[in-house]
Amino acid sequence: MTPQNEITIRLKGVSKSFGETRALRSVDFEARAGEVHAIVGENGSGKSTMAKIMSGVLLPDQGDVEILGRRPRNPIEACDAGLATIFQEVLVADEASILDNLYVGRDRLLGLKQSRADRVGEAAALMQRFAGEPVDLGAQVGSLPLSMKQWIVIARAILRRPKILILDESSAALDLAATVRLHEAINDLRNAGSTILIVTHRIAELVRIADRATILRDGEVVGMIGKQDITEENLLAMMTPADRHVAVSKEVVRLPRKGAVPPVIQADTLRLSAGSPDFSFSIEPGQIVGITGLDGQGHDAFVRVLAGIAAPASGMPKVRTPAGVEVLDCLAAAEKLGVAYVSGDRKREGIFPDQSIFENLAIGAYSQNLSSLGIIRRSSLGQMFQQEVSRFRIKIGRPSNKITSLSGGNQQKILIGRAFARRPKVIVLNDPARGVDLGTKRDLYAELRLFADQGGAVIYLSSEIEEFLGFADRVDVFVGNTIFRSLKGNMLDEDEILAAMFGQDRSQHVSFVAKDVAS
Amino acid sequence: MVAIPTGSTASKGTGGMLADNFRENRSIFVGISLLILLVVFGALTVSGFLSVQNARSILLLAAFLGLAALGQTLVALLGGLDLSIPFVIGSANILLPKLMNNGLPPSLAIILIVLLGIAAGCANGLLSFRLQGQALIMSLGVGFAVQGAAEIYTSLNSAFGGTSFAPVPKWLTNLAAFNGKTFGLPIPPVVVIWLVLTVTLIWVMRNTWFGRGVYALGGSRIAAARLRISELRTWVTVHGISGGMAALTGVLLLGFSGGGFVGVGDPYLFSTVAAVVIGGTSLLGGSGGYGATVLGALVLTVLTSLLVGFGLGYAGQQAVIGLIIVPMVAIYARIPQIRNQI
Numbered sequence: 001m002t003p004q005n006e007i008t009i010r011l012k013g014v015s016k017s018f019g020e021t022r023a024l025r026s027v028d029f030e031a032r033a034g035e036v037h038a039i040v041g042e043n044g045s046g047k048s049t050m051a052k053i054m055s056g057v058l059l060p061d062q063g064d065v066e067i068l069g070r071r072p073r074n075p076i077e078a079c080d081a082g083l084a085t086i087f088q089e090v091l092v093a094d095e096a097s098i099l100d101n102l103y104v105g106r107d108r109l110l111g112l113k114q115s116r117a118d119r120v121g122e123a124a125a126l127m128q129r130f131a132g133e134p135v136d137l138g139a140q141v142g143s144l145p146l147s148m149k150q151w152i153v154i155a156r157a158i159l160r161r162p163k164i165l166i167l168d169e170s171s172a173a174l175d176l177a178a179t180v181r182l183h184e185a186i187n188d189l190r191n192a193g194s195t196i197l198i199v200t201h202r203i204a205e206l207v208r209i210a211d212r213a214t215i216l217r218d219g220e221v222v223g224m225i226g227k228q229d230i231t232e233e234n235l236l237a238m239m240t241p242a243d244r245h246v247a248v249s250k251e252v253v254r255l256p257r258k259g260a261v262p263p264v265i266q267a268d269t270l271r272l273s274a275g276s277p278d279f280s281f282s283i284e285p286g287q288i289v290g291i292t293g294l295d296g297q298g299h300d301a302f303v304r305v306l307a308g309i310a311a312p313a314s315g316m317p318k319v320r321t322p323a324g325v326e327v328l329d330c331l332a333a334a335e336k337l338g339v340a341y342v343s344g345d346r347k348r349e350g351i352f353p354d355q356s357i358f359e360n361l362a363i364g365a366y367s368q369n370l371s372s373l374g375i376i377r378r379s380s381l382g383q384m385f386q387q388e389v390s391r392f393r394i395k396i397g398r399p400s401n402k403i404t405s406l407s408g409g410n411q412q413k414i415l416i417g418r419a420f421a422r423r424p425k426v427i428v429l430n431d432p433a434r435g436v437d438l439g440t441k442r443d444l445y446a447e448l449r450l451f452a453d454q455g456g457a458v459i460y461l462s463s464e465i466e467e468f469l470g471f472a473d474r475v476d477v478f479v480g481n482t483i484f485r486s487l488k489g490n491m492l493d494e495d496e497i498l499a500a501m502f503g504q505d506r507s508q509h510v511s512f513v514a515k516d517v518a519s
Numbered sequence: 520m521v522a523i524p525t526g527s528t529a530s531k532g533t534g535g536m537l538a539d540n541f542r543e544n545r546s547i548f549v550g551i552s553l554l555i556l557l558v559v560f561g562a563l564t565v566s567g568f569l570s571v572q573n574a575r576s577i578l579l580l581a582a583f584l585g586l587a588a589l590g591q592t593l594v595a596l597l598g599g600l601d602l603s604i605p606f607v608i609g610s611a612n613i614l615l616p617k618l619m620n621n622g623l624p625p626s627l628a629i630i631l632i633v634l635l636g637i638a639a640g641c642a643n644g645l646l647s648f649r650l651q652g653q654a655l656i657m658s659l660g661v662g663f664a665v666q667g668a669a670e671i672y673t674s675l676n677s678a679f680g681g682t683s684f685a686p687v688p689k690w691l692t693n694l695a696a697f698n699g700k701t702f703g704l705p706i707p708p709v710v711v712i713w714l715v716l717t718v719t720l721i722w723v724m725r726n727t728w729f730g731r732g733v734y735a736l737g738g739s740r741i742a743a744a745r746l747r748i749s750e751l752r753t754w755v756t757v758h759g760i761s762g763g764m765a766a767l768t769g770v771l772l773l774g775f776s777g778g779g780f781v782g783v784g785d786p787y788l789f790s791t792v793a794a795v796v797i798g799g800t801s802l803l804g805g806s807g808g809y810g811a812t813v814l815g816a817l818v819l820t821v822l823t824s825l826l827v828g829f830g831l832g833y834a835g836q837q838a839v840i841g842l843i844i845v846p847m848v849a850i851y852a853r854i855p856q857i858r859n860q861i
Binding site: 341353 | 726727728729731734735737738739741742743744745746747801805806
């Protein structure tokens with residue numbers, strides 16, 4: 001066991017560039033045994049790069065990385081040294097079972113290192129603890145919800161009993177109750193003397209759990225603070241450049257709206273699956289409707305229906321256009337009717353990894369700029385690209401660089417830009433802020449508000465409740481494949497939403513939020 | 520107007536941009552350097568390597584390869600491989616004399632054969648799309664079937680199924696022979712046709728919804744589907760083009776050789792894939808392009824010519840070219856990028 005307070009990981013003068021982008025500039029960092037150390041920063045501040053360098057995935061251009069007295073040159077050596085990393089991307093083998101996914105890479109060429117029965121016992125206990133219910137270890141991973149996949153990668157790392165555990169935005173796909181369970185596991189690991197590094201921009205989470213925090217900005221360490229100084233205000237002030245820093249405000253200026261407007265999308269007696277209850281939904285121009293729920297309650301399927309990607313069991317949504325009411329039953333109809341979709345799962349259904357930044361954004365506008373022969377009219381696209389890039393303050397090198405040269409958050413911004421480039425009337429966002437920092441979120445809210453005030457309609461799915469406050473006009477909470485409650489006006493607060501997510505009418509009984517799990 | 524860099528082949532002047540252009544167009548730079556290296560090496564070691572005669576034959580052979588590999592490039596951009604190409608080439612090569620013997624005017628026979636090639640390609644595309652994962656063996660199966668059918672048809676009145684002969688029209692010979700002339704210039708017209716097709720295709724791939732769709736599908740099928748890029752339509756179109764180009768190559772090869780032979784396409788099984796890979800188009804789809812394949816075809820042809828100059832027989836050439844693939848793939852291996860994406 002590593003003695004308490006011994007330094008387990010040390011970075012000295014570490015620099016790393018990707019083409020023109022300088023991701024890290026001479027970074028010094030150290031973490032001790034038995035602490036939860038947060039590495040915080042906005043998108044593109046270099047925190048993911050730092051995690052990759054510590055994990056041996058990337059080698060630094062300059063500088064020195066020491067992990068438990070060793071200098072790993074690749075992920076295998078880092079792993080042998082006792083380091084485990086949970087990456088931002090949910091890396092699972094879809095066609096293998098949960099058990100195989102948990103123990104991948106743990107066997108010798110011939111023979112097992114640990115008996116199968118041992119593994120099943122150990123894994124079943126851990127997965128049950130994480131998921132909150134018994135888990136079938138034989139299940140094929142591809143068919144599981146994202147949250148379960150996330151648990152698998154977390155459990156895979158923890159089963160190695162690492163001396164150093166790095167979590168790179170690893171709770172992004174977990175809902176609140178699940179995050180609490182994750183924090184408990186992190187605490188156990190810390191008490192056993194491990195170093196836990198949490199790489200994140202989710203500040204609220206850190207305030208509860210971190211012992212120390214190192215703050216990155218534009219690839220440089222701008223400060224290191226201890227537990228008593230870790231507050232939202234402090235972190236925010238250090239993360240954002242002075243000129244961008246504004247007090248966290250829950251107020252949004254709204255333009256007065258005139259009387260009743262007919263809904264732009266309406267659905268009556270919509271059933272998500274054959275056996276589920278039917279419900280109705282409508283959204284008016286100028287409205288922002290939040291959609292939320294615990295994992296697997298149908299809200300994800302619902303926004304896909306609204307985007308024309310999936311079909312409901314019955315009760316197709318209808319869109320009002322100047323020409324009349326039309327059925328939104330497929331992607332073609334969605335495009336024709338001006339409904340655009342942004343997925344938070346950018347790796348799977350968002351980016352084209354081999355293509356340039358420009359192409360990844362502009363491809364959304366190609367279909368609207370075609371001659372009759374299918375030739376793309378490029379004349380206006382350059383201007384459109386610049387407009388979207390400056391609208392979301394996207395940090396890019398040259399537009400012709402590959403999209404993969406950007407950080408995850410900036411890739412997401414390009415994808416949101418792609419949706420805006422289609423000049424939609426309704427925009428459906430499926431957890432777009434996953435992996436996006438606070439500054440960007442605020443830009444995004446402001447742009448969506450502006451879009452709504454100009455007559456657009458916004459449907460915004462998120463698992464982070466705080467995203468809706470002061471932003472959404474209404475929040476529809478899903479339980480059991482139907483809208484359980486629709487909250488608006490003065491009902492729209494954190495406690496009410498949480499209560500509804502757990503299927504309760506009033507908020508009095510739910511009180512676990514931020515119940516000092518770190519102690 | 521705003522300068523719009525696009526795709527992987529953007530180029531914006533010189534100077535400071537050079538390093539970036541190199542990074543973005545690595546395979547093009549490597550291909551050109553390799554080509555220059557081979558030509559210089561050939562000029563120094565093989566007498567008469569730089570002669571007009573040799574240059575013309577290299578261009579001519581590269582043109583056949585380039586035309587056959589056009590479809591292969593597009594299919595590779597989608598992440599597939601079309602193994603029916605050599606069989607379609609061979610079938611077209613024996614069908615043309617047969618049809619002309621049957622009294623069809625040559626031009627009409629050629630059009631019919633190219634249409635048949637497109638149809639075979641479309642069928643291939645449809646089947647391999649439906650049975651993805653088995654696409655490779657599917658295209659091989661379609662190739663076998665097409666060639667078998669062509670052989671059955673041509674042997675109807677002949678004892679020699681594999682070969683067929685007919686007087687080849689002069690203009691077809693001129694189109695594809697060493698001493699062919701384009702408007703009086705001593706360049707075989709096939710080379711000019713190849714050049715025109717190359718420029719057209721590169722432009723189409725860059726500036727049309729179809730072209731961008733091919734790249735998008737090769738990069739991410741689901742993301743492309745969200746943009747309403749039809750995978751089925753693109754897959755069928757691309758294979759149709761591949762079949763049509765293979766049939767055209769078979770027709771032109773008849774002009775080159777003067778007699779139909781069903782095995783004429785055989786070398787193209789390996790060489791079309793090799794030209795694509797040497798050019799730097801990823802067989803996983805989404806990255807590369809026809810410009811790269813043109814370089815790949817030239818490199819492969821110059822290399823062959825060099826080996827012939829050294830007096831190597833067919834077996835020797837085969838061994839050397841086979842081995843060349845290893846370092847080429849190593850040069851293009853995209854390990855750093857894949858690492859960065861984790």
